[in-house]
Amino acid sequence: MPALQTARLDLEPITVKHAAEAWPHLDDPRMWQFFPKLRPKSFEELRLTYARWENPFHAKSELRENWACRDRLSRDVVGTMQATTFPAQTLSYIAYGIFAAYQRRGYAREAVEAVLHHLDNDLHSRRIFAEMDVKNEASFRLAESLGFKRVKTRHTVDPERGIDADEYLYELLI
Numbered sequence: 001m002p003a004l005q006t007a008r009l010d011l012e013p014i015t016v017k018h019a020a021e022a023w024p025h026l027d028d029p030r031m032w033q034f035f036p037k038l039r040p041k042s043f044e045e046l047r048l049t050y051a052r053w054e055n056p057f058h059a060k061s062e063l064r065e066n067w068a069c070r071d072r073l074s075r076d077v078v079g080t081m082q083a084t085t086f087p088a089q090t091l092s093y094i095a096y097g098i099f100a101a102y103q104r105r106g107y108a109r110e111a112v113e114a115v116l117h118h119l120d121n122d123l124h125s126r127r128i129f130a131e132m133d134v135k136n137e138a139s140f141r142l143a144e145s146l147g148f149k150r151v152k153t154r155h156t157v158d159p160e161r162g163i164d165a166d167e168y169l170y171e172l173l174i
């Protein structure tokens with residue numbers, strides 16, 4: 001998993017060391033409004049998740065990547081990015097979170113652009129998808145601002161993510 005760079009950010013592959021910096025920001029209900037079940041219940045749970053992500057499961061059929069976004073000037077970790085790629089299908093799914101204290105400063109757009117560039121140039125994905133609750137306006141407006149098109153609205157029931165809601169599927173064709 002490569003480190004990525006933008007004008008302001010270093011996207012560092014997530015390791016267990018990022019948990020201490022991320023925890024105060026992730027221990028915040030504003031980050032979990034649309035998927036409360038995924039909210040880590042303790043610092044230890046987040047640490048274990050990041051430990052798992054540090055040594056990701058690399059099935060031939062699927063590649064999972066996670067980055068912590070660090071502002072190079074302030075050294076603050078401002079959010080996280082995720083991509084799951086299915087090389088045989090040349091498609092990826094992305095997910096993004098910018099911590100509440102750092103939102104509306106263009107960080108998400110900047111970081112997602114770097115992830116898209118990586119998925120195109122390094123992993124040769126031709127279709128990128130993002131899914132979100134229909135009420136998550138920040139998320140779908142961000143996707144639209146990056147050129148994603150809404151291709152589906154569907155009712156998703158996913159007990160693992162605690163989701164029983166209408167979701168949009170957005171697609172970017174490269």
Ligand SMILES: CC(C)(COP(=O)(O)OP(=O)(O)OC[C@H]1O[C@@H](n2cnc3c(N)ncnc32)[C@H](O)[C@@H]1OP(=O)(O)O)[C@@H](O)C(=O)NCCC(=O)NCCS
Pocket residue numbers: 030031032034095096097098099102103104105106107108109110131132133136137138139141142143145
């Ligand atoms: C969605 C999220 C990542 C956006 O991060 P951000 O860094 O604040 O977004 P940016 O500042 O890069 O905004 C880029 C564009 O997205 C749209 N946008 C972002 N936040 C928005 C909001 N609250 N309402 C409406 N549009 C919004 C705007 O078009 C914005 O461009 P503009 O500022 O020029 O108008 C952030 O709100 C977040 O992490 N939310 C909680 C977790 C989450 O829901 N993640 C998505 C899971 S599907």
